[in-house]
Structures are given as structure tokens and as C-alpha cells.
Amino acid sequence: MQTSPLVVASAEGARIRDVDGNEYIDFAGGVGALNGGHTPPAVxxxxxxxxxxxxxxxxxxxxxxxxxxxxxxxxxxxxxxxxxxxxxxxxxxxxxxxxxxxxxxxxxxxxxxxxxxxxxxxxxxxxxxxxxxxxxxxxxxxxxxxxxxxxxxxxxxxxxxxxxxxxxxxxxxxxxxxxxxxxxxxxxxxxxxxxxxxxxxxxxxxxxxxxxxxxxxxxxxxxxxxxxxxxxxxxxxxxxxxxxxxxxxxxxxxxxxxxxxxxxxxxxxxxxxxxxxxxxxxxxxxxxxxxxLDPVFQRAAADLGADLRSRLDALAAEIPLIGEVRGLGAMQAIELVTDRDTREPAPKATAAVVEAARGAGLLVKSCGAHGNVIRVLVPLVATTTDLDLGFGVLRHALREAA
Missing domain, CATH: 3.40.640.10 (Type I PLP-dependent aspartate aminotransferase-like (Major domain))
Structure with a gap:
């Protein structure tokens, strides 16, 4: 089993703190198991x-x-x-x-x-x-x-x-x-x-x-x-x-x-x-x-999905490494390619983005049959500040990989 060197001390909402006091924005969301965020008070x-x-x-x-x-x-x-x-x-x-x-x-x-x-x-x-x-x-x-x-x-x-x-x-x-x-x-x-x-x-x-x-x-x-x-x-x-x-x-x-x-x-x-x-x-x-089952939460989840898609589309317009943005609701991803015309998968660049993002305070995971897809599974309770910080790190990591 592959894992990250990050050792968690505490977490709340869409944020994780490690044992050294570093804070991360969580775009992995427990690999989809934390839609409601880390340690939600009611839970x-x-x-x-x-x-x-x-x-x-x-x-x-x-x-x-x-x-x-x-x-x-x-x-x-x-x-x-x-x-x-x-x-x-x-x-x-x-x-x-x-x-x-x-x-x-x-x-x-x-x-x-x-x-x-x-x-x-x-x-x-x-x-x-x-x-x-x-x-x-x-x-x-x-x-x-x-x-x-x-x-x-x-x-x-x-x-x-x-x-x-x-x-x-x-x-x-x-x-x-x-x-x-x-x-x-x-x-x-x-x-x-x-x-x-x-x-x-x-x-x-x-x-x-x-x-x-x-x-x-x-x-x-x-x-x-x-x-x-x-x-x-x-x-x-x-x-x-x-x-x-x-x-x-x-x-x-x-x-x-x-x-x-x-x-x-x-x-x-x-x-x-x-x-x-x-x-x-x-x-x-x-x-x-x-x-x-609360319609208010469902609408908020849909709104978050629209926000994520807009941010990823903006990245794709700027960074040729992104071949496609796709997803449904707040289950969004980008597929990275070496060339948009040939659509040759870029797994090495994908791994580099994941590594660079973690080093800069963003936890994100890859997926896909070719290992060239970066998925966004940020908790549905993430704030605008969480997203601004996270996408800032992701943008920089993608630009460096490109």
C-alpha cells in the first residue's frame, strides 16, 4: 500500500495539521470518505x-x-x-x-x-x-x-x-x-x-x-x-x-x-x-x-461543484498540460497529457504535481488507468478561503510540472 509521508496530528473541516505543526488544505477528503469534513461537531x-x-x-x-x-x-x-x-x-x-x-x-x-x-x-x-x-x-x-x-x-x-x-x-x-x-x-x-x-x-x-x-x-x-x-x-x-x-x-x-x-x-x-x-x-x-437528505446541503454541494468546475476550467485555459476537465457535481478531475493533440498521458507530470502540491500545503491524489488524472475530493463543507488557497497551490504545481 502506497501512502504519504504526512503524519496527521489533527484535522477539522477541510484542513489537516501534521505533527510538525504544518497545515494542509485537504483536496483528498479521506479518498471520498469525508464529504461532511473532518471531525464535524454534530457527528x-x-x-x-x-x-x-x-x-x-x-x-x-x-x-x-x-x-x-x-x-x-x-x-x-x-x-x-x-x-x-x-x-x-x-x-x-x-x-x-x-x-x-x-x-x-x-x-x-x-x-x-x-x-x-x-x-x-x-x-x-x-x-x-x-x-x-x-x-x-x-x-x-x-x-x-x-x-x-x-x-x-x-x-x-x-x-x-x-x-x-x-x-x-x-x-x-x-x-x-x-x-x-x-x-x-x-x-x-x-x-x-x-x-x-x-x-x-x-x-x-x-x-x-x-x-x-x-x-x-x-x-x-x-x-x-x-x-x-x-x-x-x-x-x-x-x-x-x-x-x-x-x-x-x-x-x-x-x-x-x-x-x-x-x-x-x-x-x-x-x-x-x-x-x-x-x-x-x-x-x-x-x-x-x-x-x-437536507435539500439545503444538496444545493450547497451542487454550488460547490459549479465553483470547482469553474476554477478547473480556468486552469485548463492557462495550462496546456491539462487535456480535459471533467466530472459531475463536486466530483471533478483534470486529465494531464504531454500534448493536447495526441492526448498522450502524462503520469510522471501527474506524480510531480501531487508531490509538489503536498510540499506546498495541499493534499491531493491521482487516479486513472494511466495514472494521469488529478481528482478533487475536497470536503463539501470547504470554505472559499480553503478553495482559494488550495487552487493557488495546485496552479503553481501544475505550472512547474508543465
Whole structure:
């Protein structure tokens, strides 16, 4: 595991202080797990209150209200009419695992379709769904093209790839689920064209396949609404995997899905784990979801996204190293290239920008299949001053790399 030499002493909002007293603007946001910022007072207060009540009982052994309240609020985040049900687990990978498990049991099928540049986790199944070398092979995982307009893969091309896969490689009657990120995260912050999501929904409906959206990084108002797929009303999924910012900084993830699918799994068939939905995480998530479901917070998140996009567009107009600005809401990124005409990826320059930014007081991370994308995951509570300082450092780092 690669990590930064930065050693954190404290953090608040969009700021981090290290053990030497240096302050950083945080554009990494816990890799998408801190949409509400570092140590939000209401979340901290809820955790403290829960600490004095009980730490762990195991929801399969005894129920507690925090778990139920989080499930009710999480269901309210799932677009569409429902009815939906929810379950809680400990990590995003567990959420994806359980979404696939539910789809397989409910449909009586085993095959799963995943996509180029996907990232769904590091467990055996989710690593197989993820498009990275070195994963152990898992039977009945099939991979289709994902849209990447900047590099010549249109929504139409990607949908044609799915249809070709169903015609030549796997019988649609054997496919339990199609698993996709509405905004591919580790793959390069690639928002799917709306027509692609609608097309996936139509294919799944035609063949009785469960459509699973991985909203682990794109959810919790990162793109404005609670779920990124809410931007496309014609693409309501059957199941959603949630995680990262759901726990307000503590480990928590979950699955929401159509009630008839979730109910198809017999008792003991859900792998929630001993610590799934633990009381402390539920206390934090209860506050987080109250914020996420607040229309005022959703509008603020959308406004932040527009601000980020404007600032990144201004950088792109000035610095030729930036080949494309893209994203959805406050999930924005820039792809760096050595030449705008050839679009040759610039991974070395990208690494240099990340390193230089950290040295100047800005924490930012890269992503993308070529390692040449810089993503902005600043907490949604960042102030204008935070953004001014952060973008000042980023601009300087990009100019130096160029």
C-alpha cells in the first residue's frame, strides 16, 4: 500500500495539521470518505453520546435503534419509488459483494458483467470485478467496455459492447447482475453519459438482469443529490452499494435495493459480518444522512461543484498540460497529457504535481488507468478561503510540472 509521508496530528473541516505543526488544505477528503469534513461537531457529539450507551452487541444478536434509523434514511437516498430495503456492512467491498449475492439469489443466475476501468474493492469477488492486473480469476465474471468520450469510447460504443457480450460470450438468461459506477472513481473520474445509463437500464429490464450501481465514492451528495444516478431519472438501479462518506469518517457501508430482491435471500444469506452496522458508525451515519437528505446541503454541494468546475476550467485555459476537465457535481478531475493533440498521458507530470502540491500545503491524489488524472475530493463543507488557497497551490504545481 502506497501512502504519504504526512503524519496527521489533527484535522477539522477541510484542513489537516501534521505533527510538525504544518497545515494542509485537504483536496483528498479521506479518498471520498469525508464529504461532511473532518471531525464535524454534530457527528463527534453523536459518537460521544453513543460511547456512553454501548459499543457493540451485534445486530444479529440484538437490535438497536441506530441501525434501523440509518437503514430508513439510506432507503430514502435510493432514487425511484421503491419499496426498498437496506442492510449495513463494514466496507464498500462488502456492500458490492452483498449486492451481487442478492442479485444471484433473487435471479437464480450466476454471471456478472463488469466494465473497463472499474474499481469495486479488494476482496476476491470485488477484485475480480475491478479492472486491474493481478486479481485472482473468479468464474462467471465478464467485462464490457465503459464509455470514455475523451479517449474515443462513446456511450453508443459501450452499449454495443454490452450487447455484443450478451450475444457472443454469455447468455443473458445466465446473467444475474450488471455492476457499474455512475461516475467511475479510481478509473479516472469518468461520469457516464446519461444515455449510457439509460441504455444499461433498458438492457437489464429486457433480460431480467439486476442493475447494480456502485455509489460508494459518488454518493452522499458528492455530485449534488444523495446518489449520482439521480441525475438520470430513466436509470433507476435495482440495487445500490453505498460506503465511504456514509459513516462520517467511521467504517460503514450498506446496500439498498428493491424489496422483492432483498427478501429473496433466505435468513443467514446476507454476509453483514460481526461488526456490520456497529453502533458507533451508525451514530455517525445517522447525523451524516440527516445532512445528506437536507435539500439545503444538496444545493450547497451542487454550488460547490459549479465553483470547482469553474476554477478547473480556468486552469485548463492557462495550462496546456491539462487535456480535459471533467466530472459531475463536486466530483471533478483534470486529465494531464504531454500534448493536447495526441492526448498522450502524462503520469510522471501527474506524480510531480501531487508531490509538489503536498510540499506546498495541499493534499491531493491521482487516479486513472494511466495514472494521469488529478481528482478533487475536497470536503463539501470547504470554505472559499480553503478553495482559494488550495487552487493557488495546485496552479503553481501544475505550472512547474508543465
Amino acid at each position: 463527534v457529539a453523536a459518537i460521544r453520546q453513543q460511547l456512553e450507551a454501548h459499543l457493540h452487541v451485534g445486530y444479529s444478536a440484538a437490535q438497536y435503534d441506530g441501525y434501523s434509523q440509518v437503514c430508513k434514511r439510506l432507503v430514502a437516498c435510493h432514487p425511484g419509488e421503491g419499496p426498498y430495503k437496506a442492510l449495513l456492512v463494514g466496507s464498500g467491498a462488502e456492500a458490492v459483494e452483498n449486492a451481487v449475492r442478492i442479485a444471484r439469489v433473487a435471479t437464480g443466475r450466476s454471471a456478472v458483467i463488469a466494465f473497463d476501468r472499474a474499481f469495486h474493492g479488494r476482496t476476491l469477488l470485488t477484485a475480480a470485478l475491478t479492472d486491474r492486473p493481478g486479481a485472482f480469476p473468479v468464474p462467471d465474471i465478464h467485462r464490457a467496455m465503459a464509455p470514455y468520450p475523451y479517449r474515443g469510447v462513446s456511450a453508443e460504443d459501450a452499449l454495443a459492447s454490452v450487447r455484443a457480450l450478451l450475444a457472443r460470450e454469455v447468455d443473458p438468461a445466465d446473467v444475474a447482475a450488471v455492476v457499474f459506477e455512475p461516475v467511475q472513481g479510481e478509473g479516472g473520474f469518468l461520469p457516464a453519459p446519461p444515455e449510457f445509463l439509460v441504455g444499461l437500464r433498458e438492457i437489464c429490464t429486457e433480460h431480467g438482469i439486476a442493475l447494480v450501481f456502485d455509489e460508494i465514492q459518488s454518493g452522499m451528495c458528492r455530485t449534488g443529490p444523495p446518489a449520482a444516478c439521480a441525475h438520470v431519472p430513466g436509470a433507476v438501479p435495482d440495487l445500490i452499494a453505498w460506503g465511504k462518506s456514509l459513516g462520517g469518517g467511521l467504517p460503514l457501508a450498506g446496500v439498498t435495493g428493491r424489496a422483492e430482491l432483498v427478501d429473496a435471500v433466505p435468513p443467514g444469506g446476507i454476509a453483514s459480518g460481526t461488526m456490520g452496522g456497529n453502533p458507533l458508525s451508525c451514530a455517525a451515519a445517522g447525523v451524516t444522512l440527516e445532512q445528506v
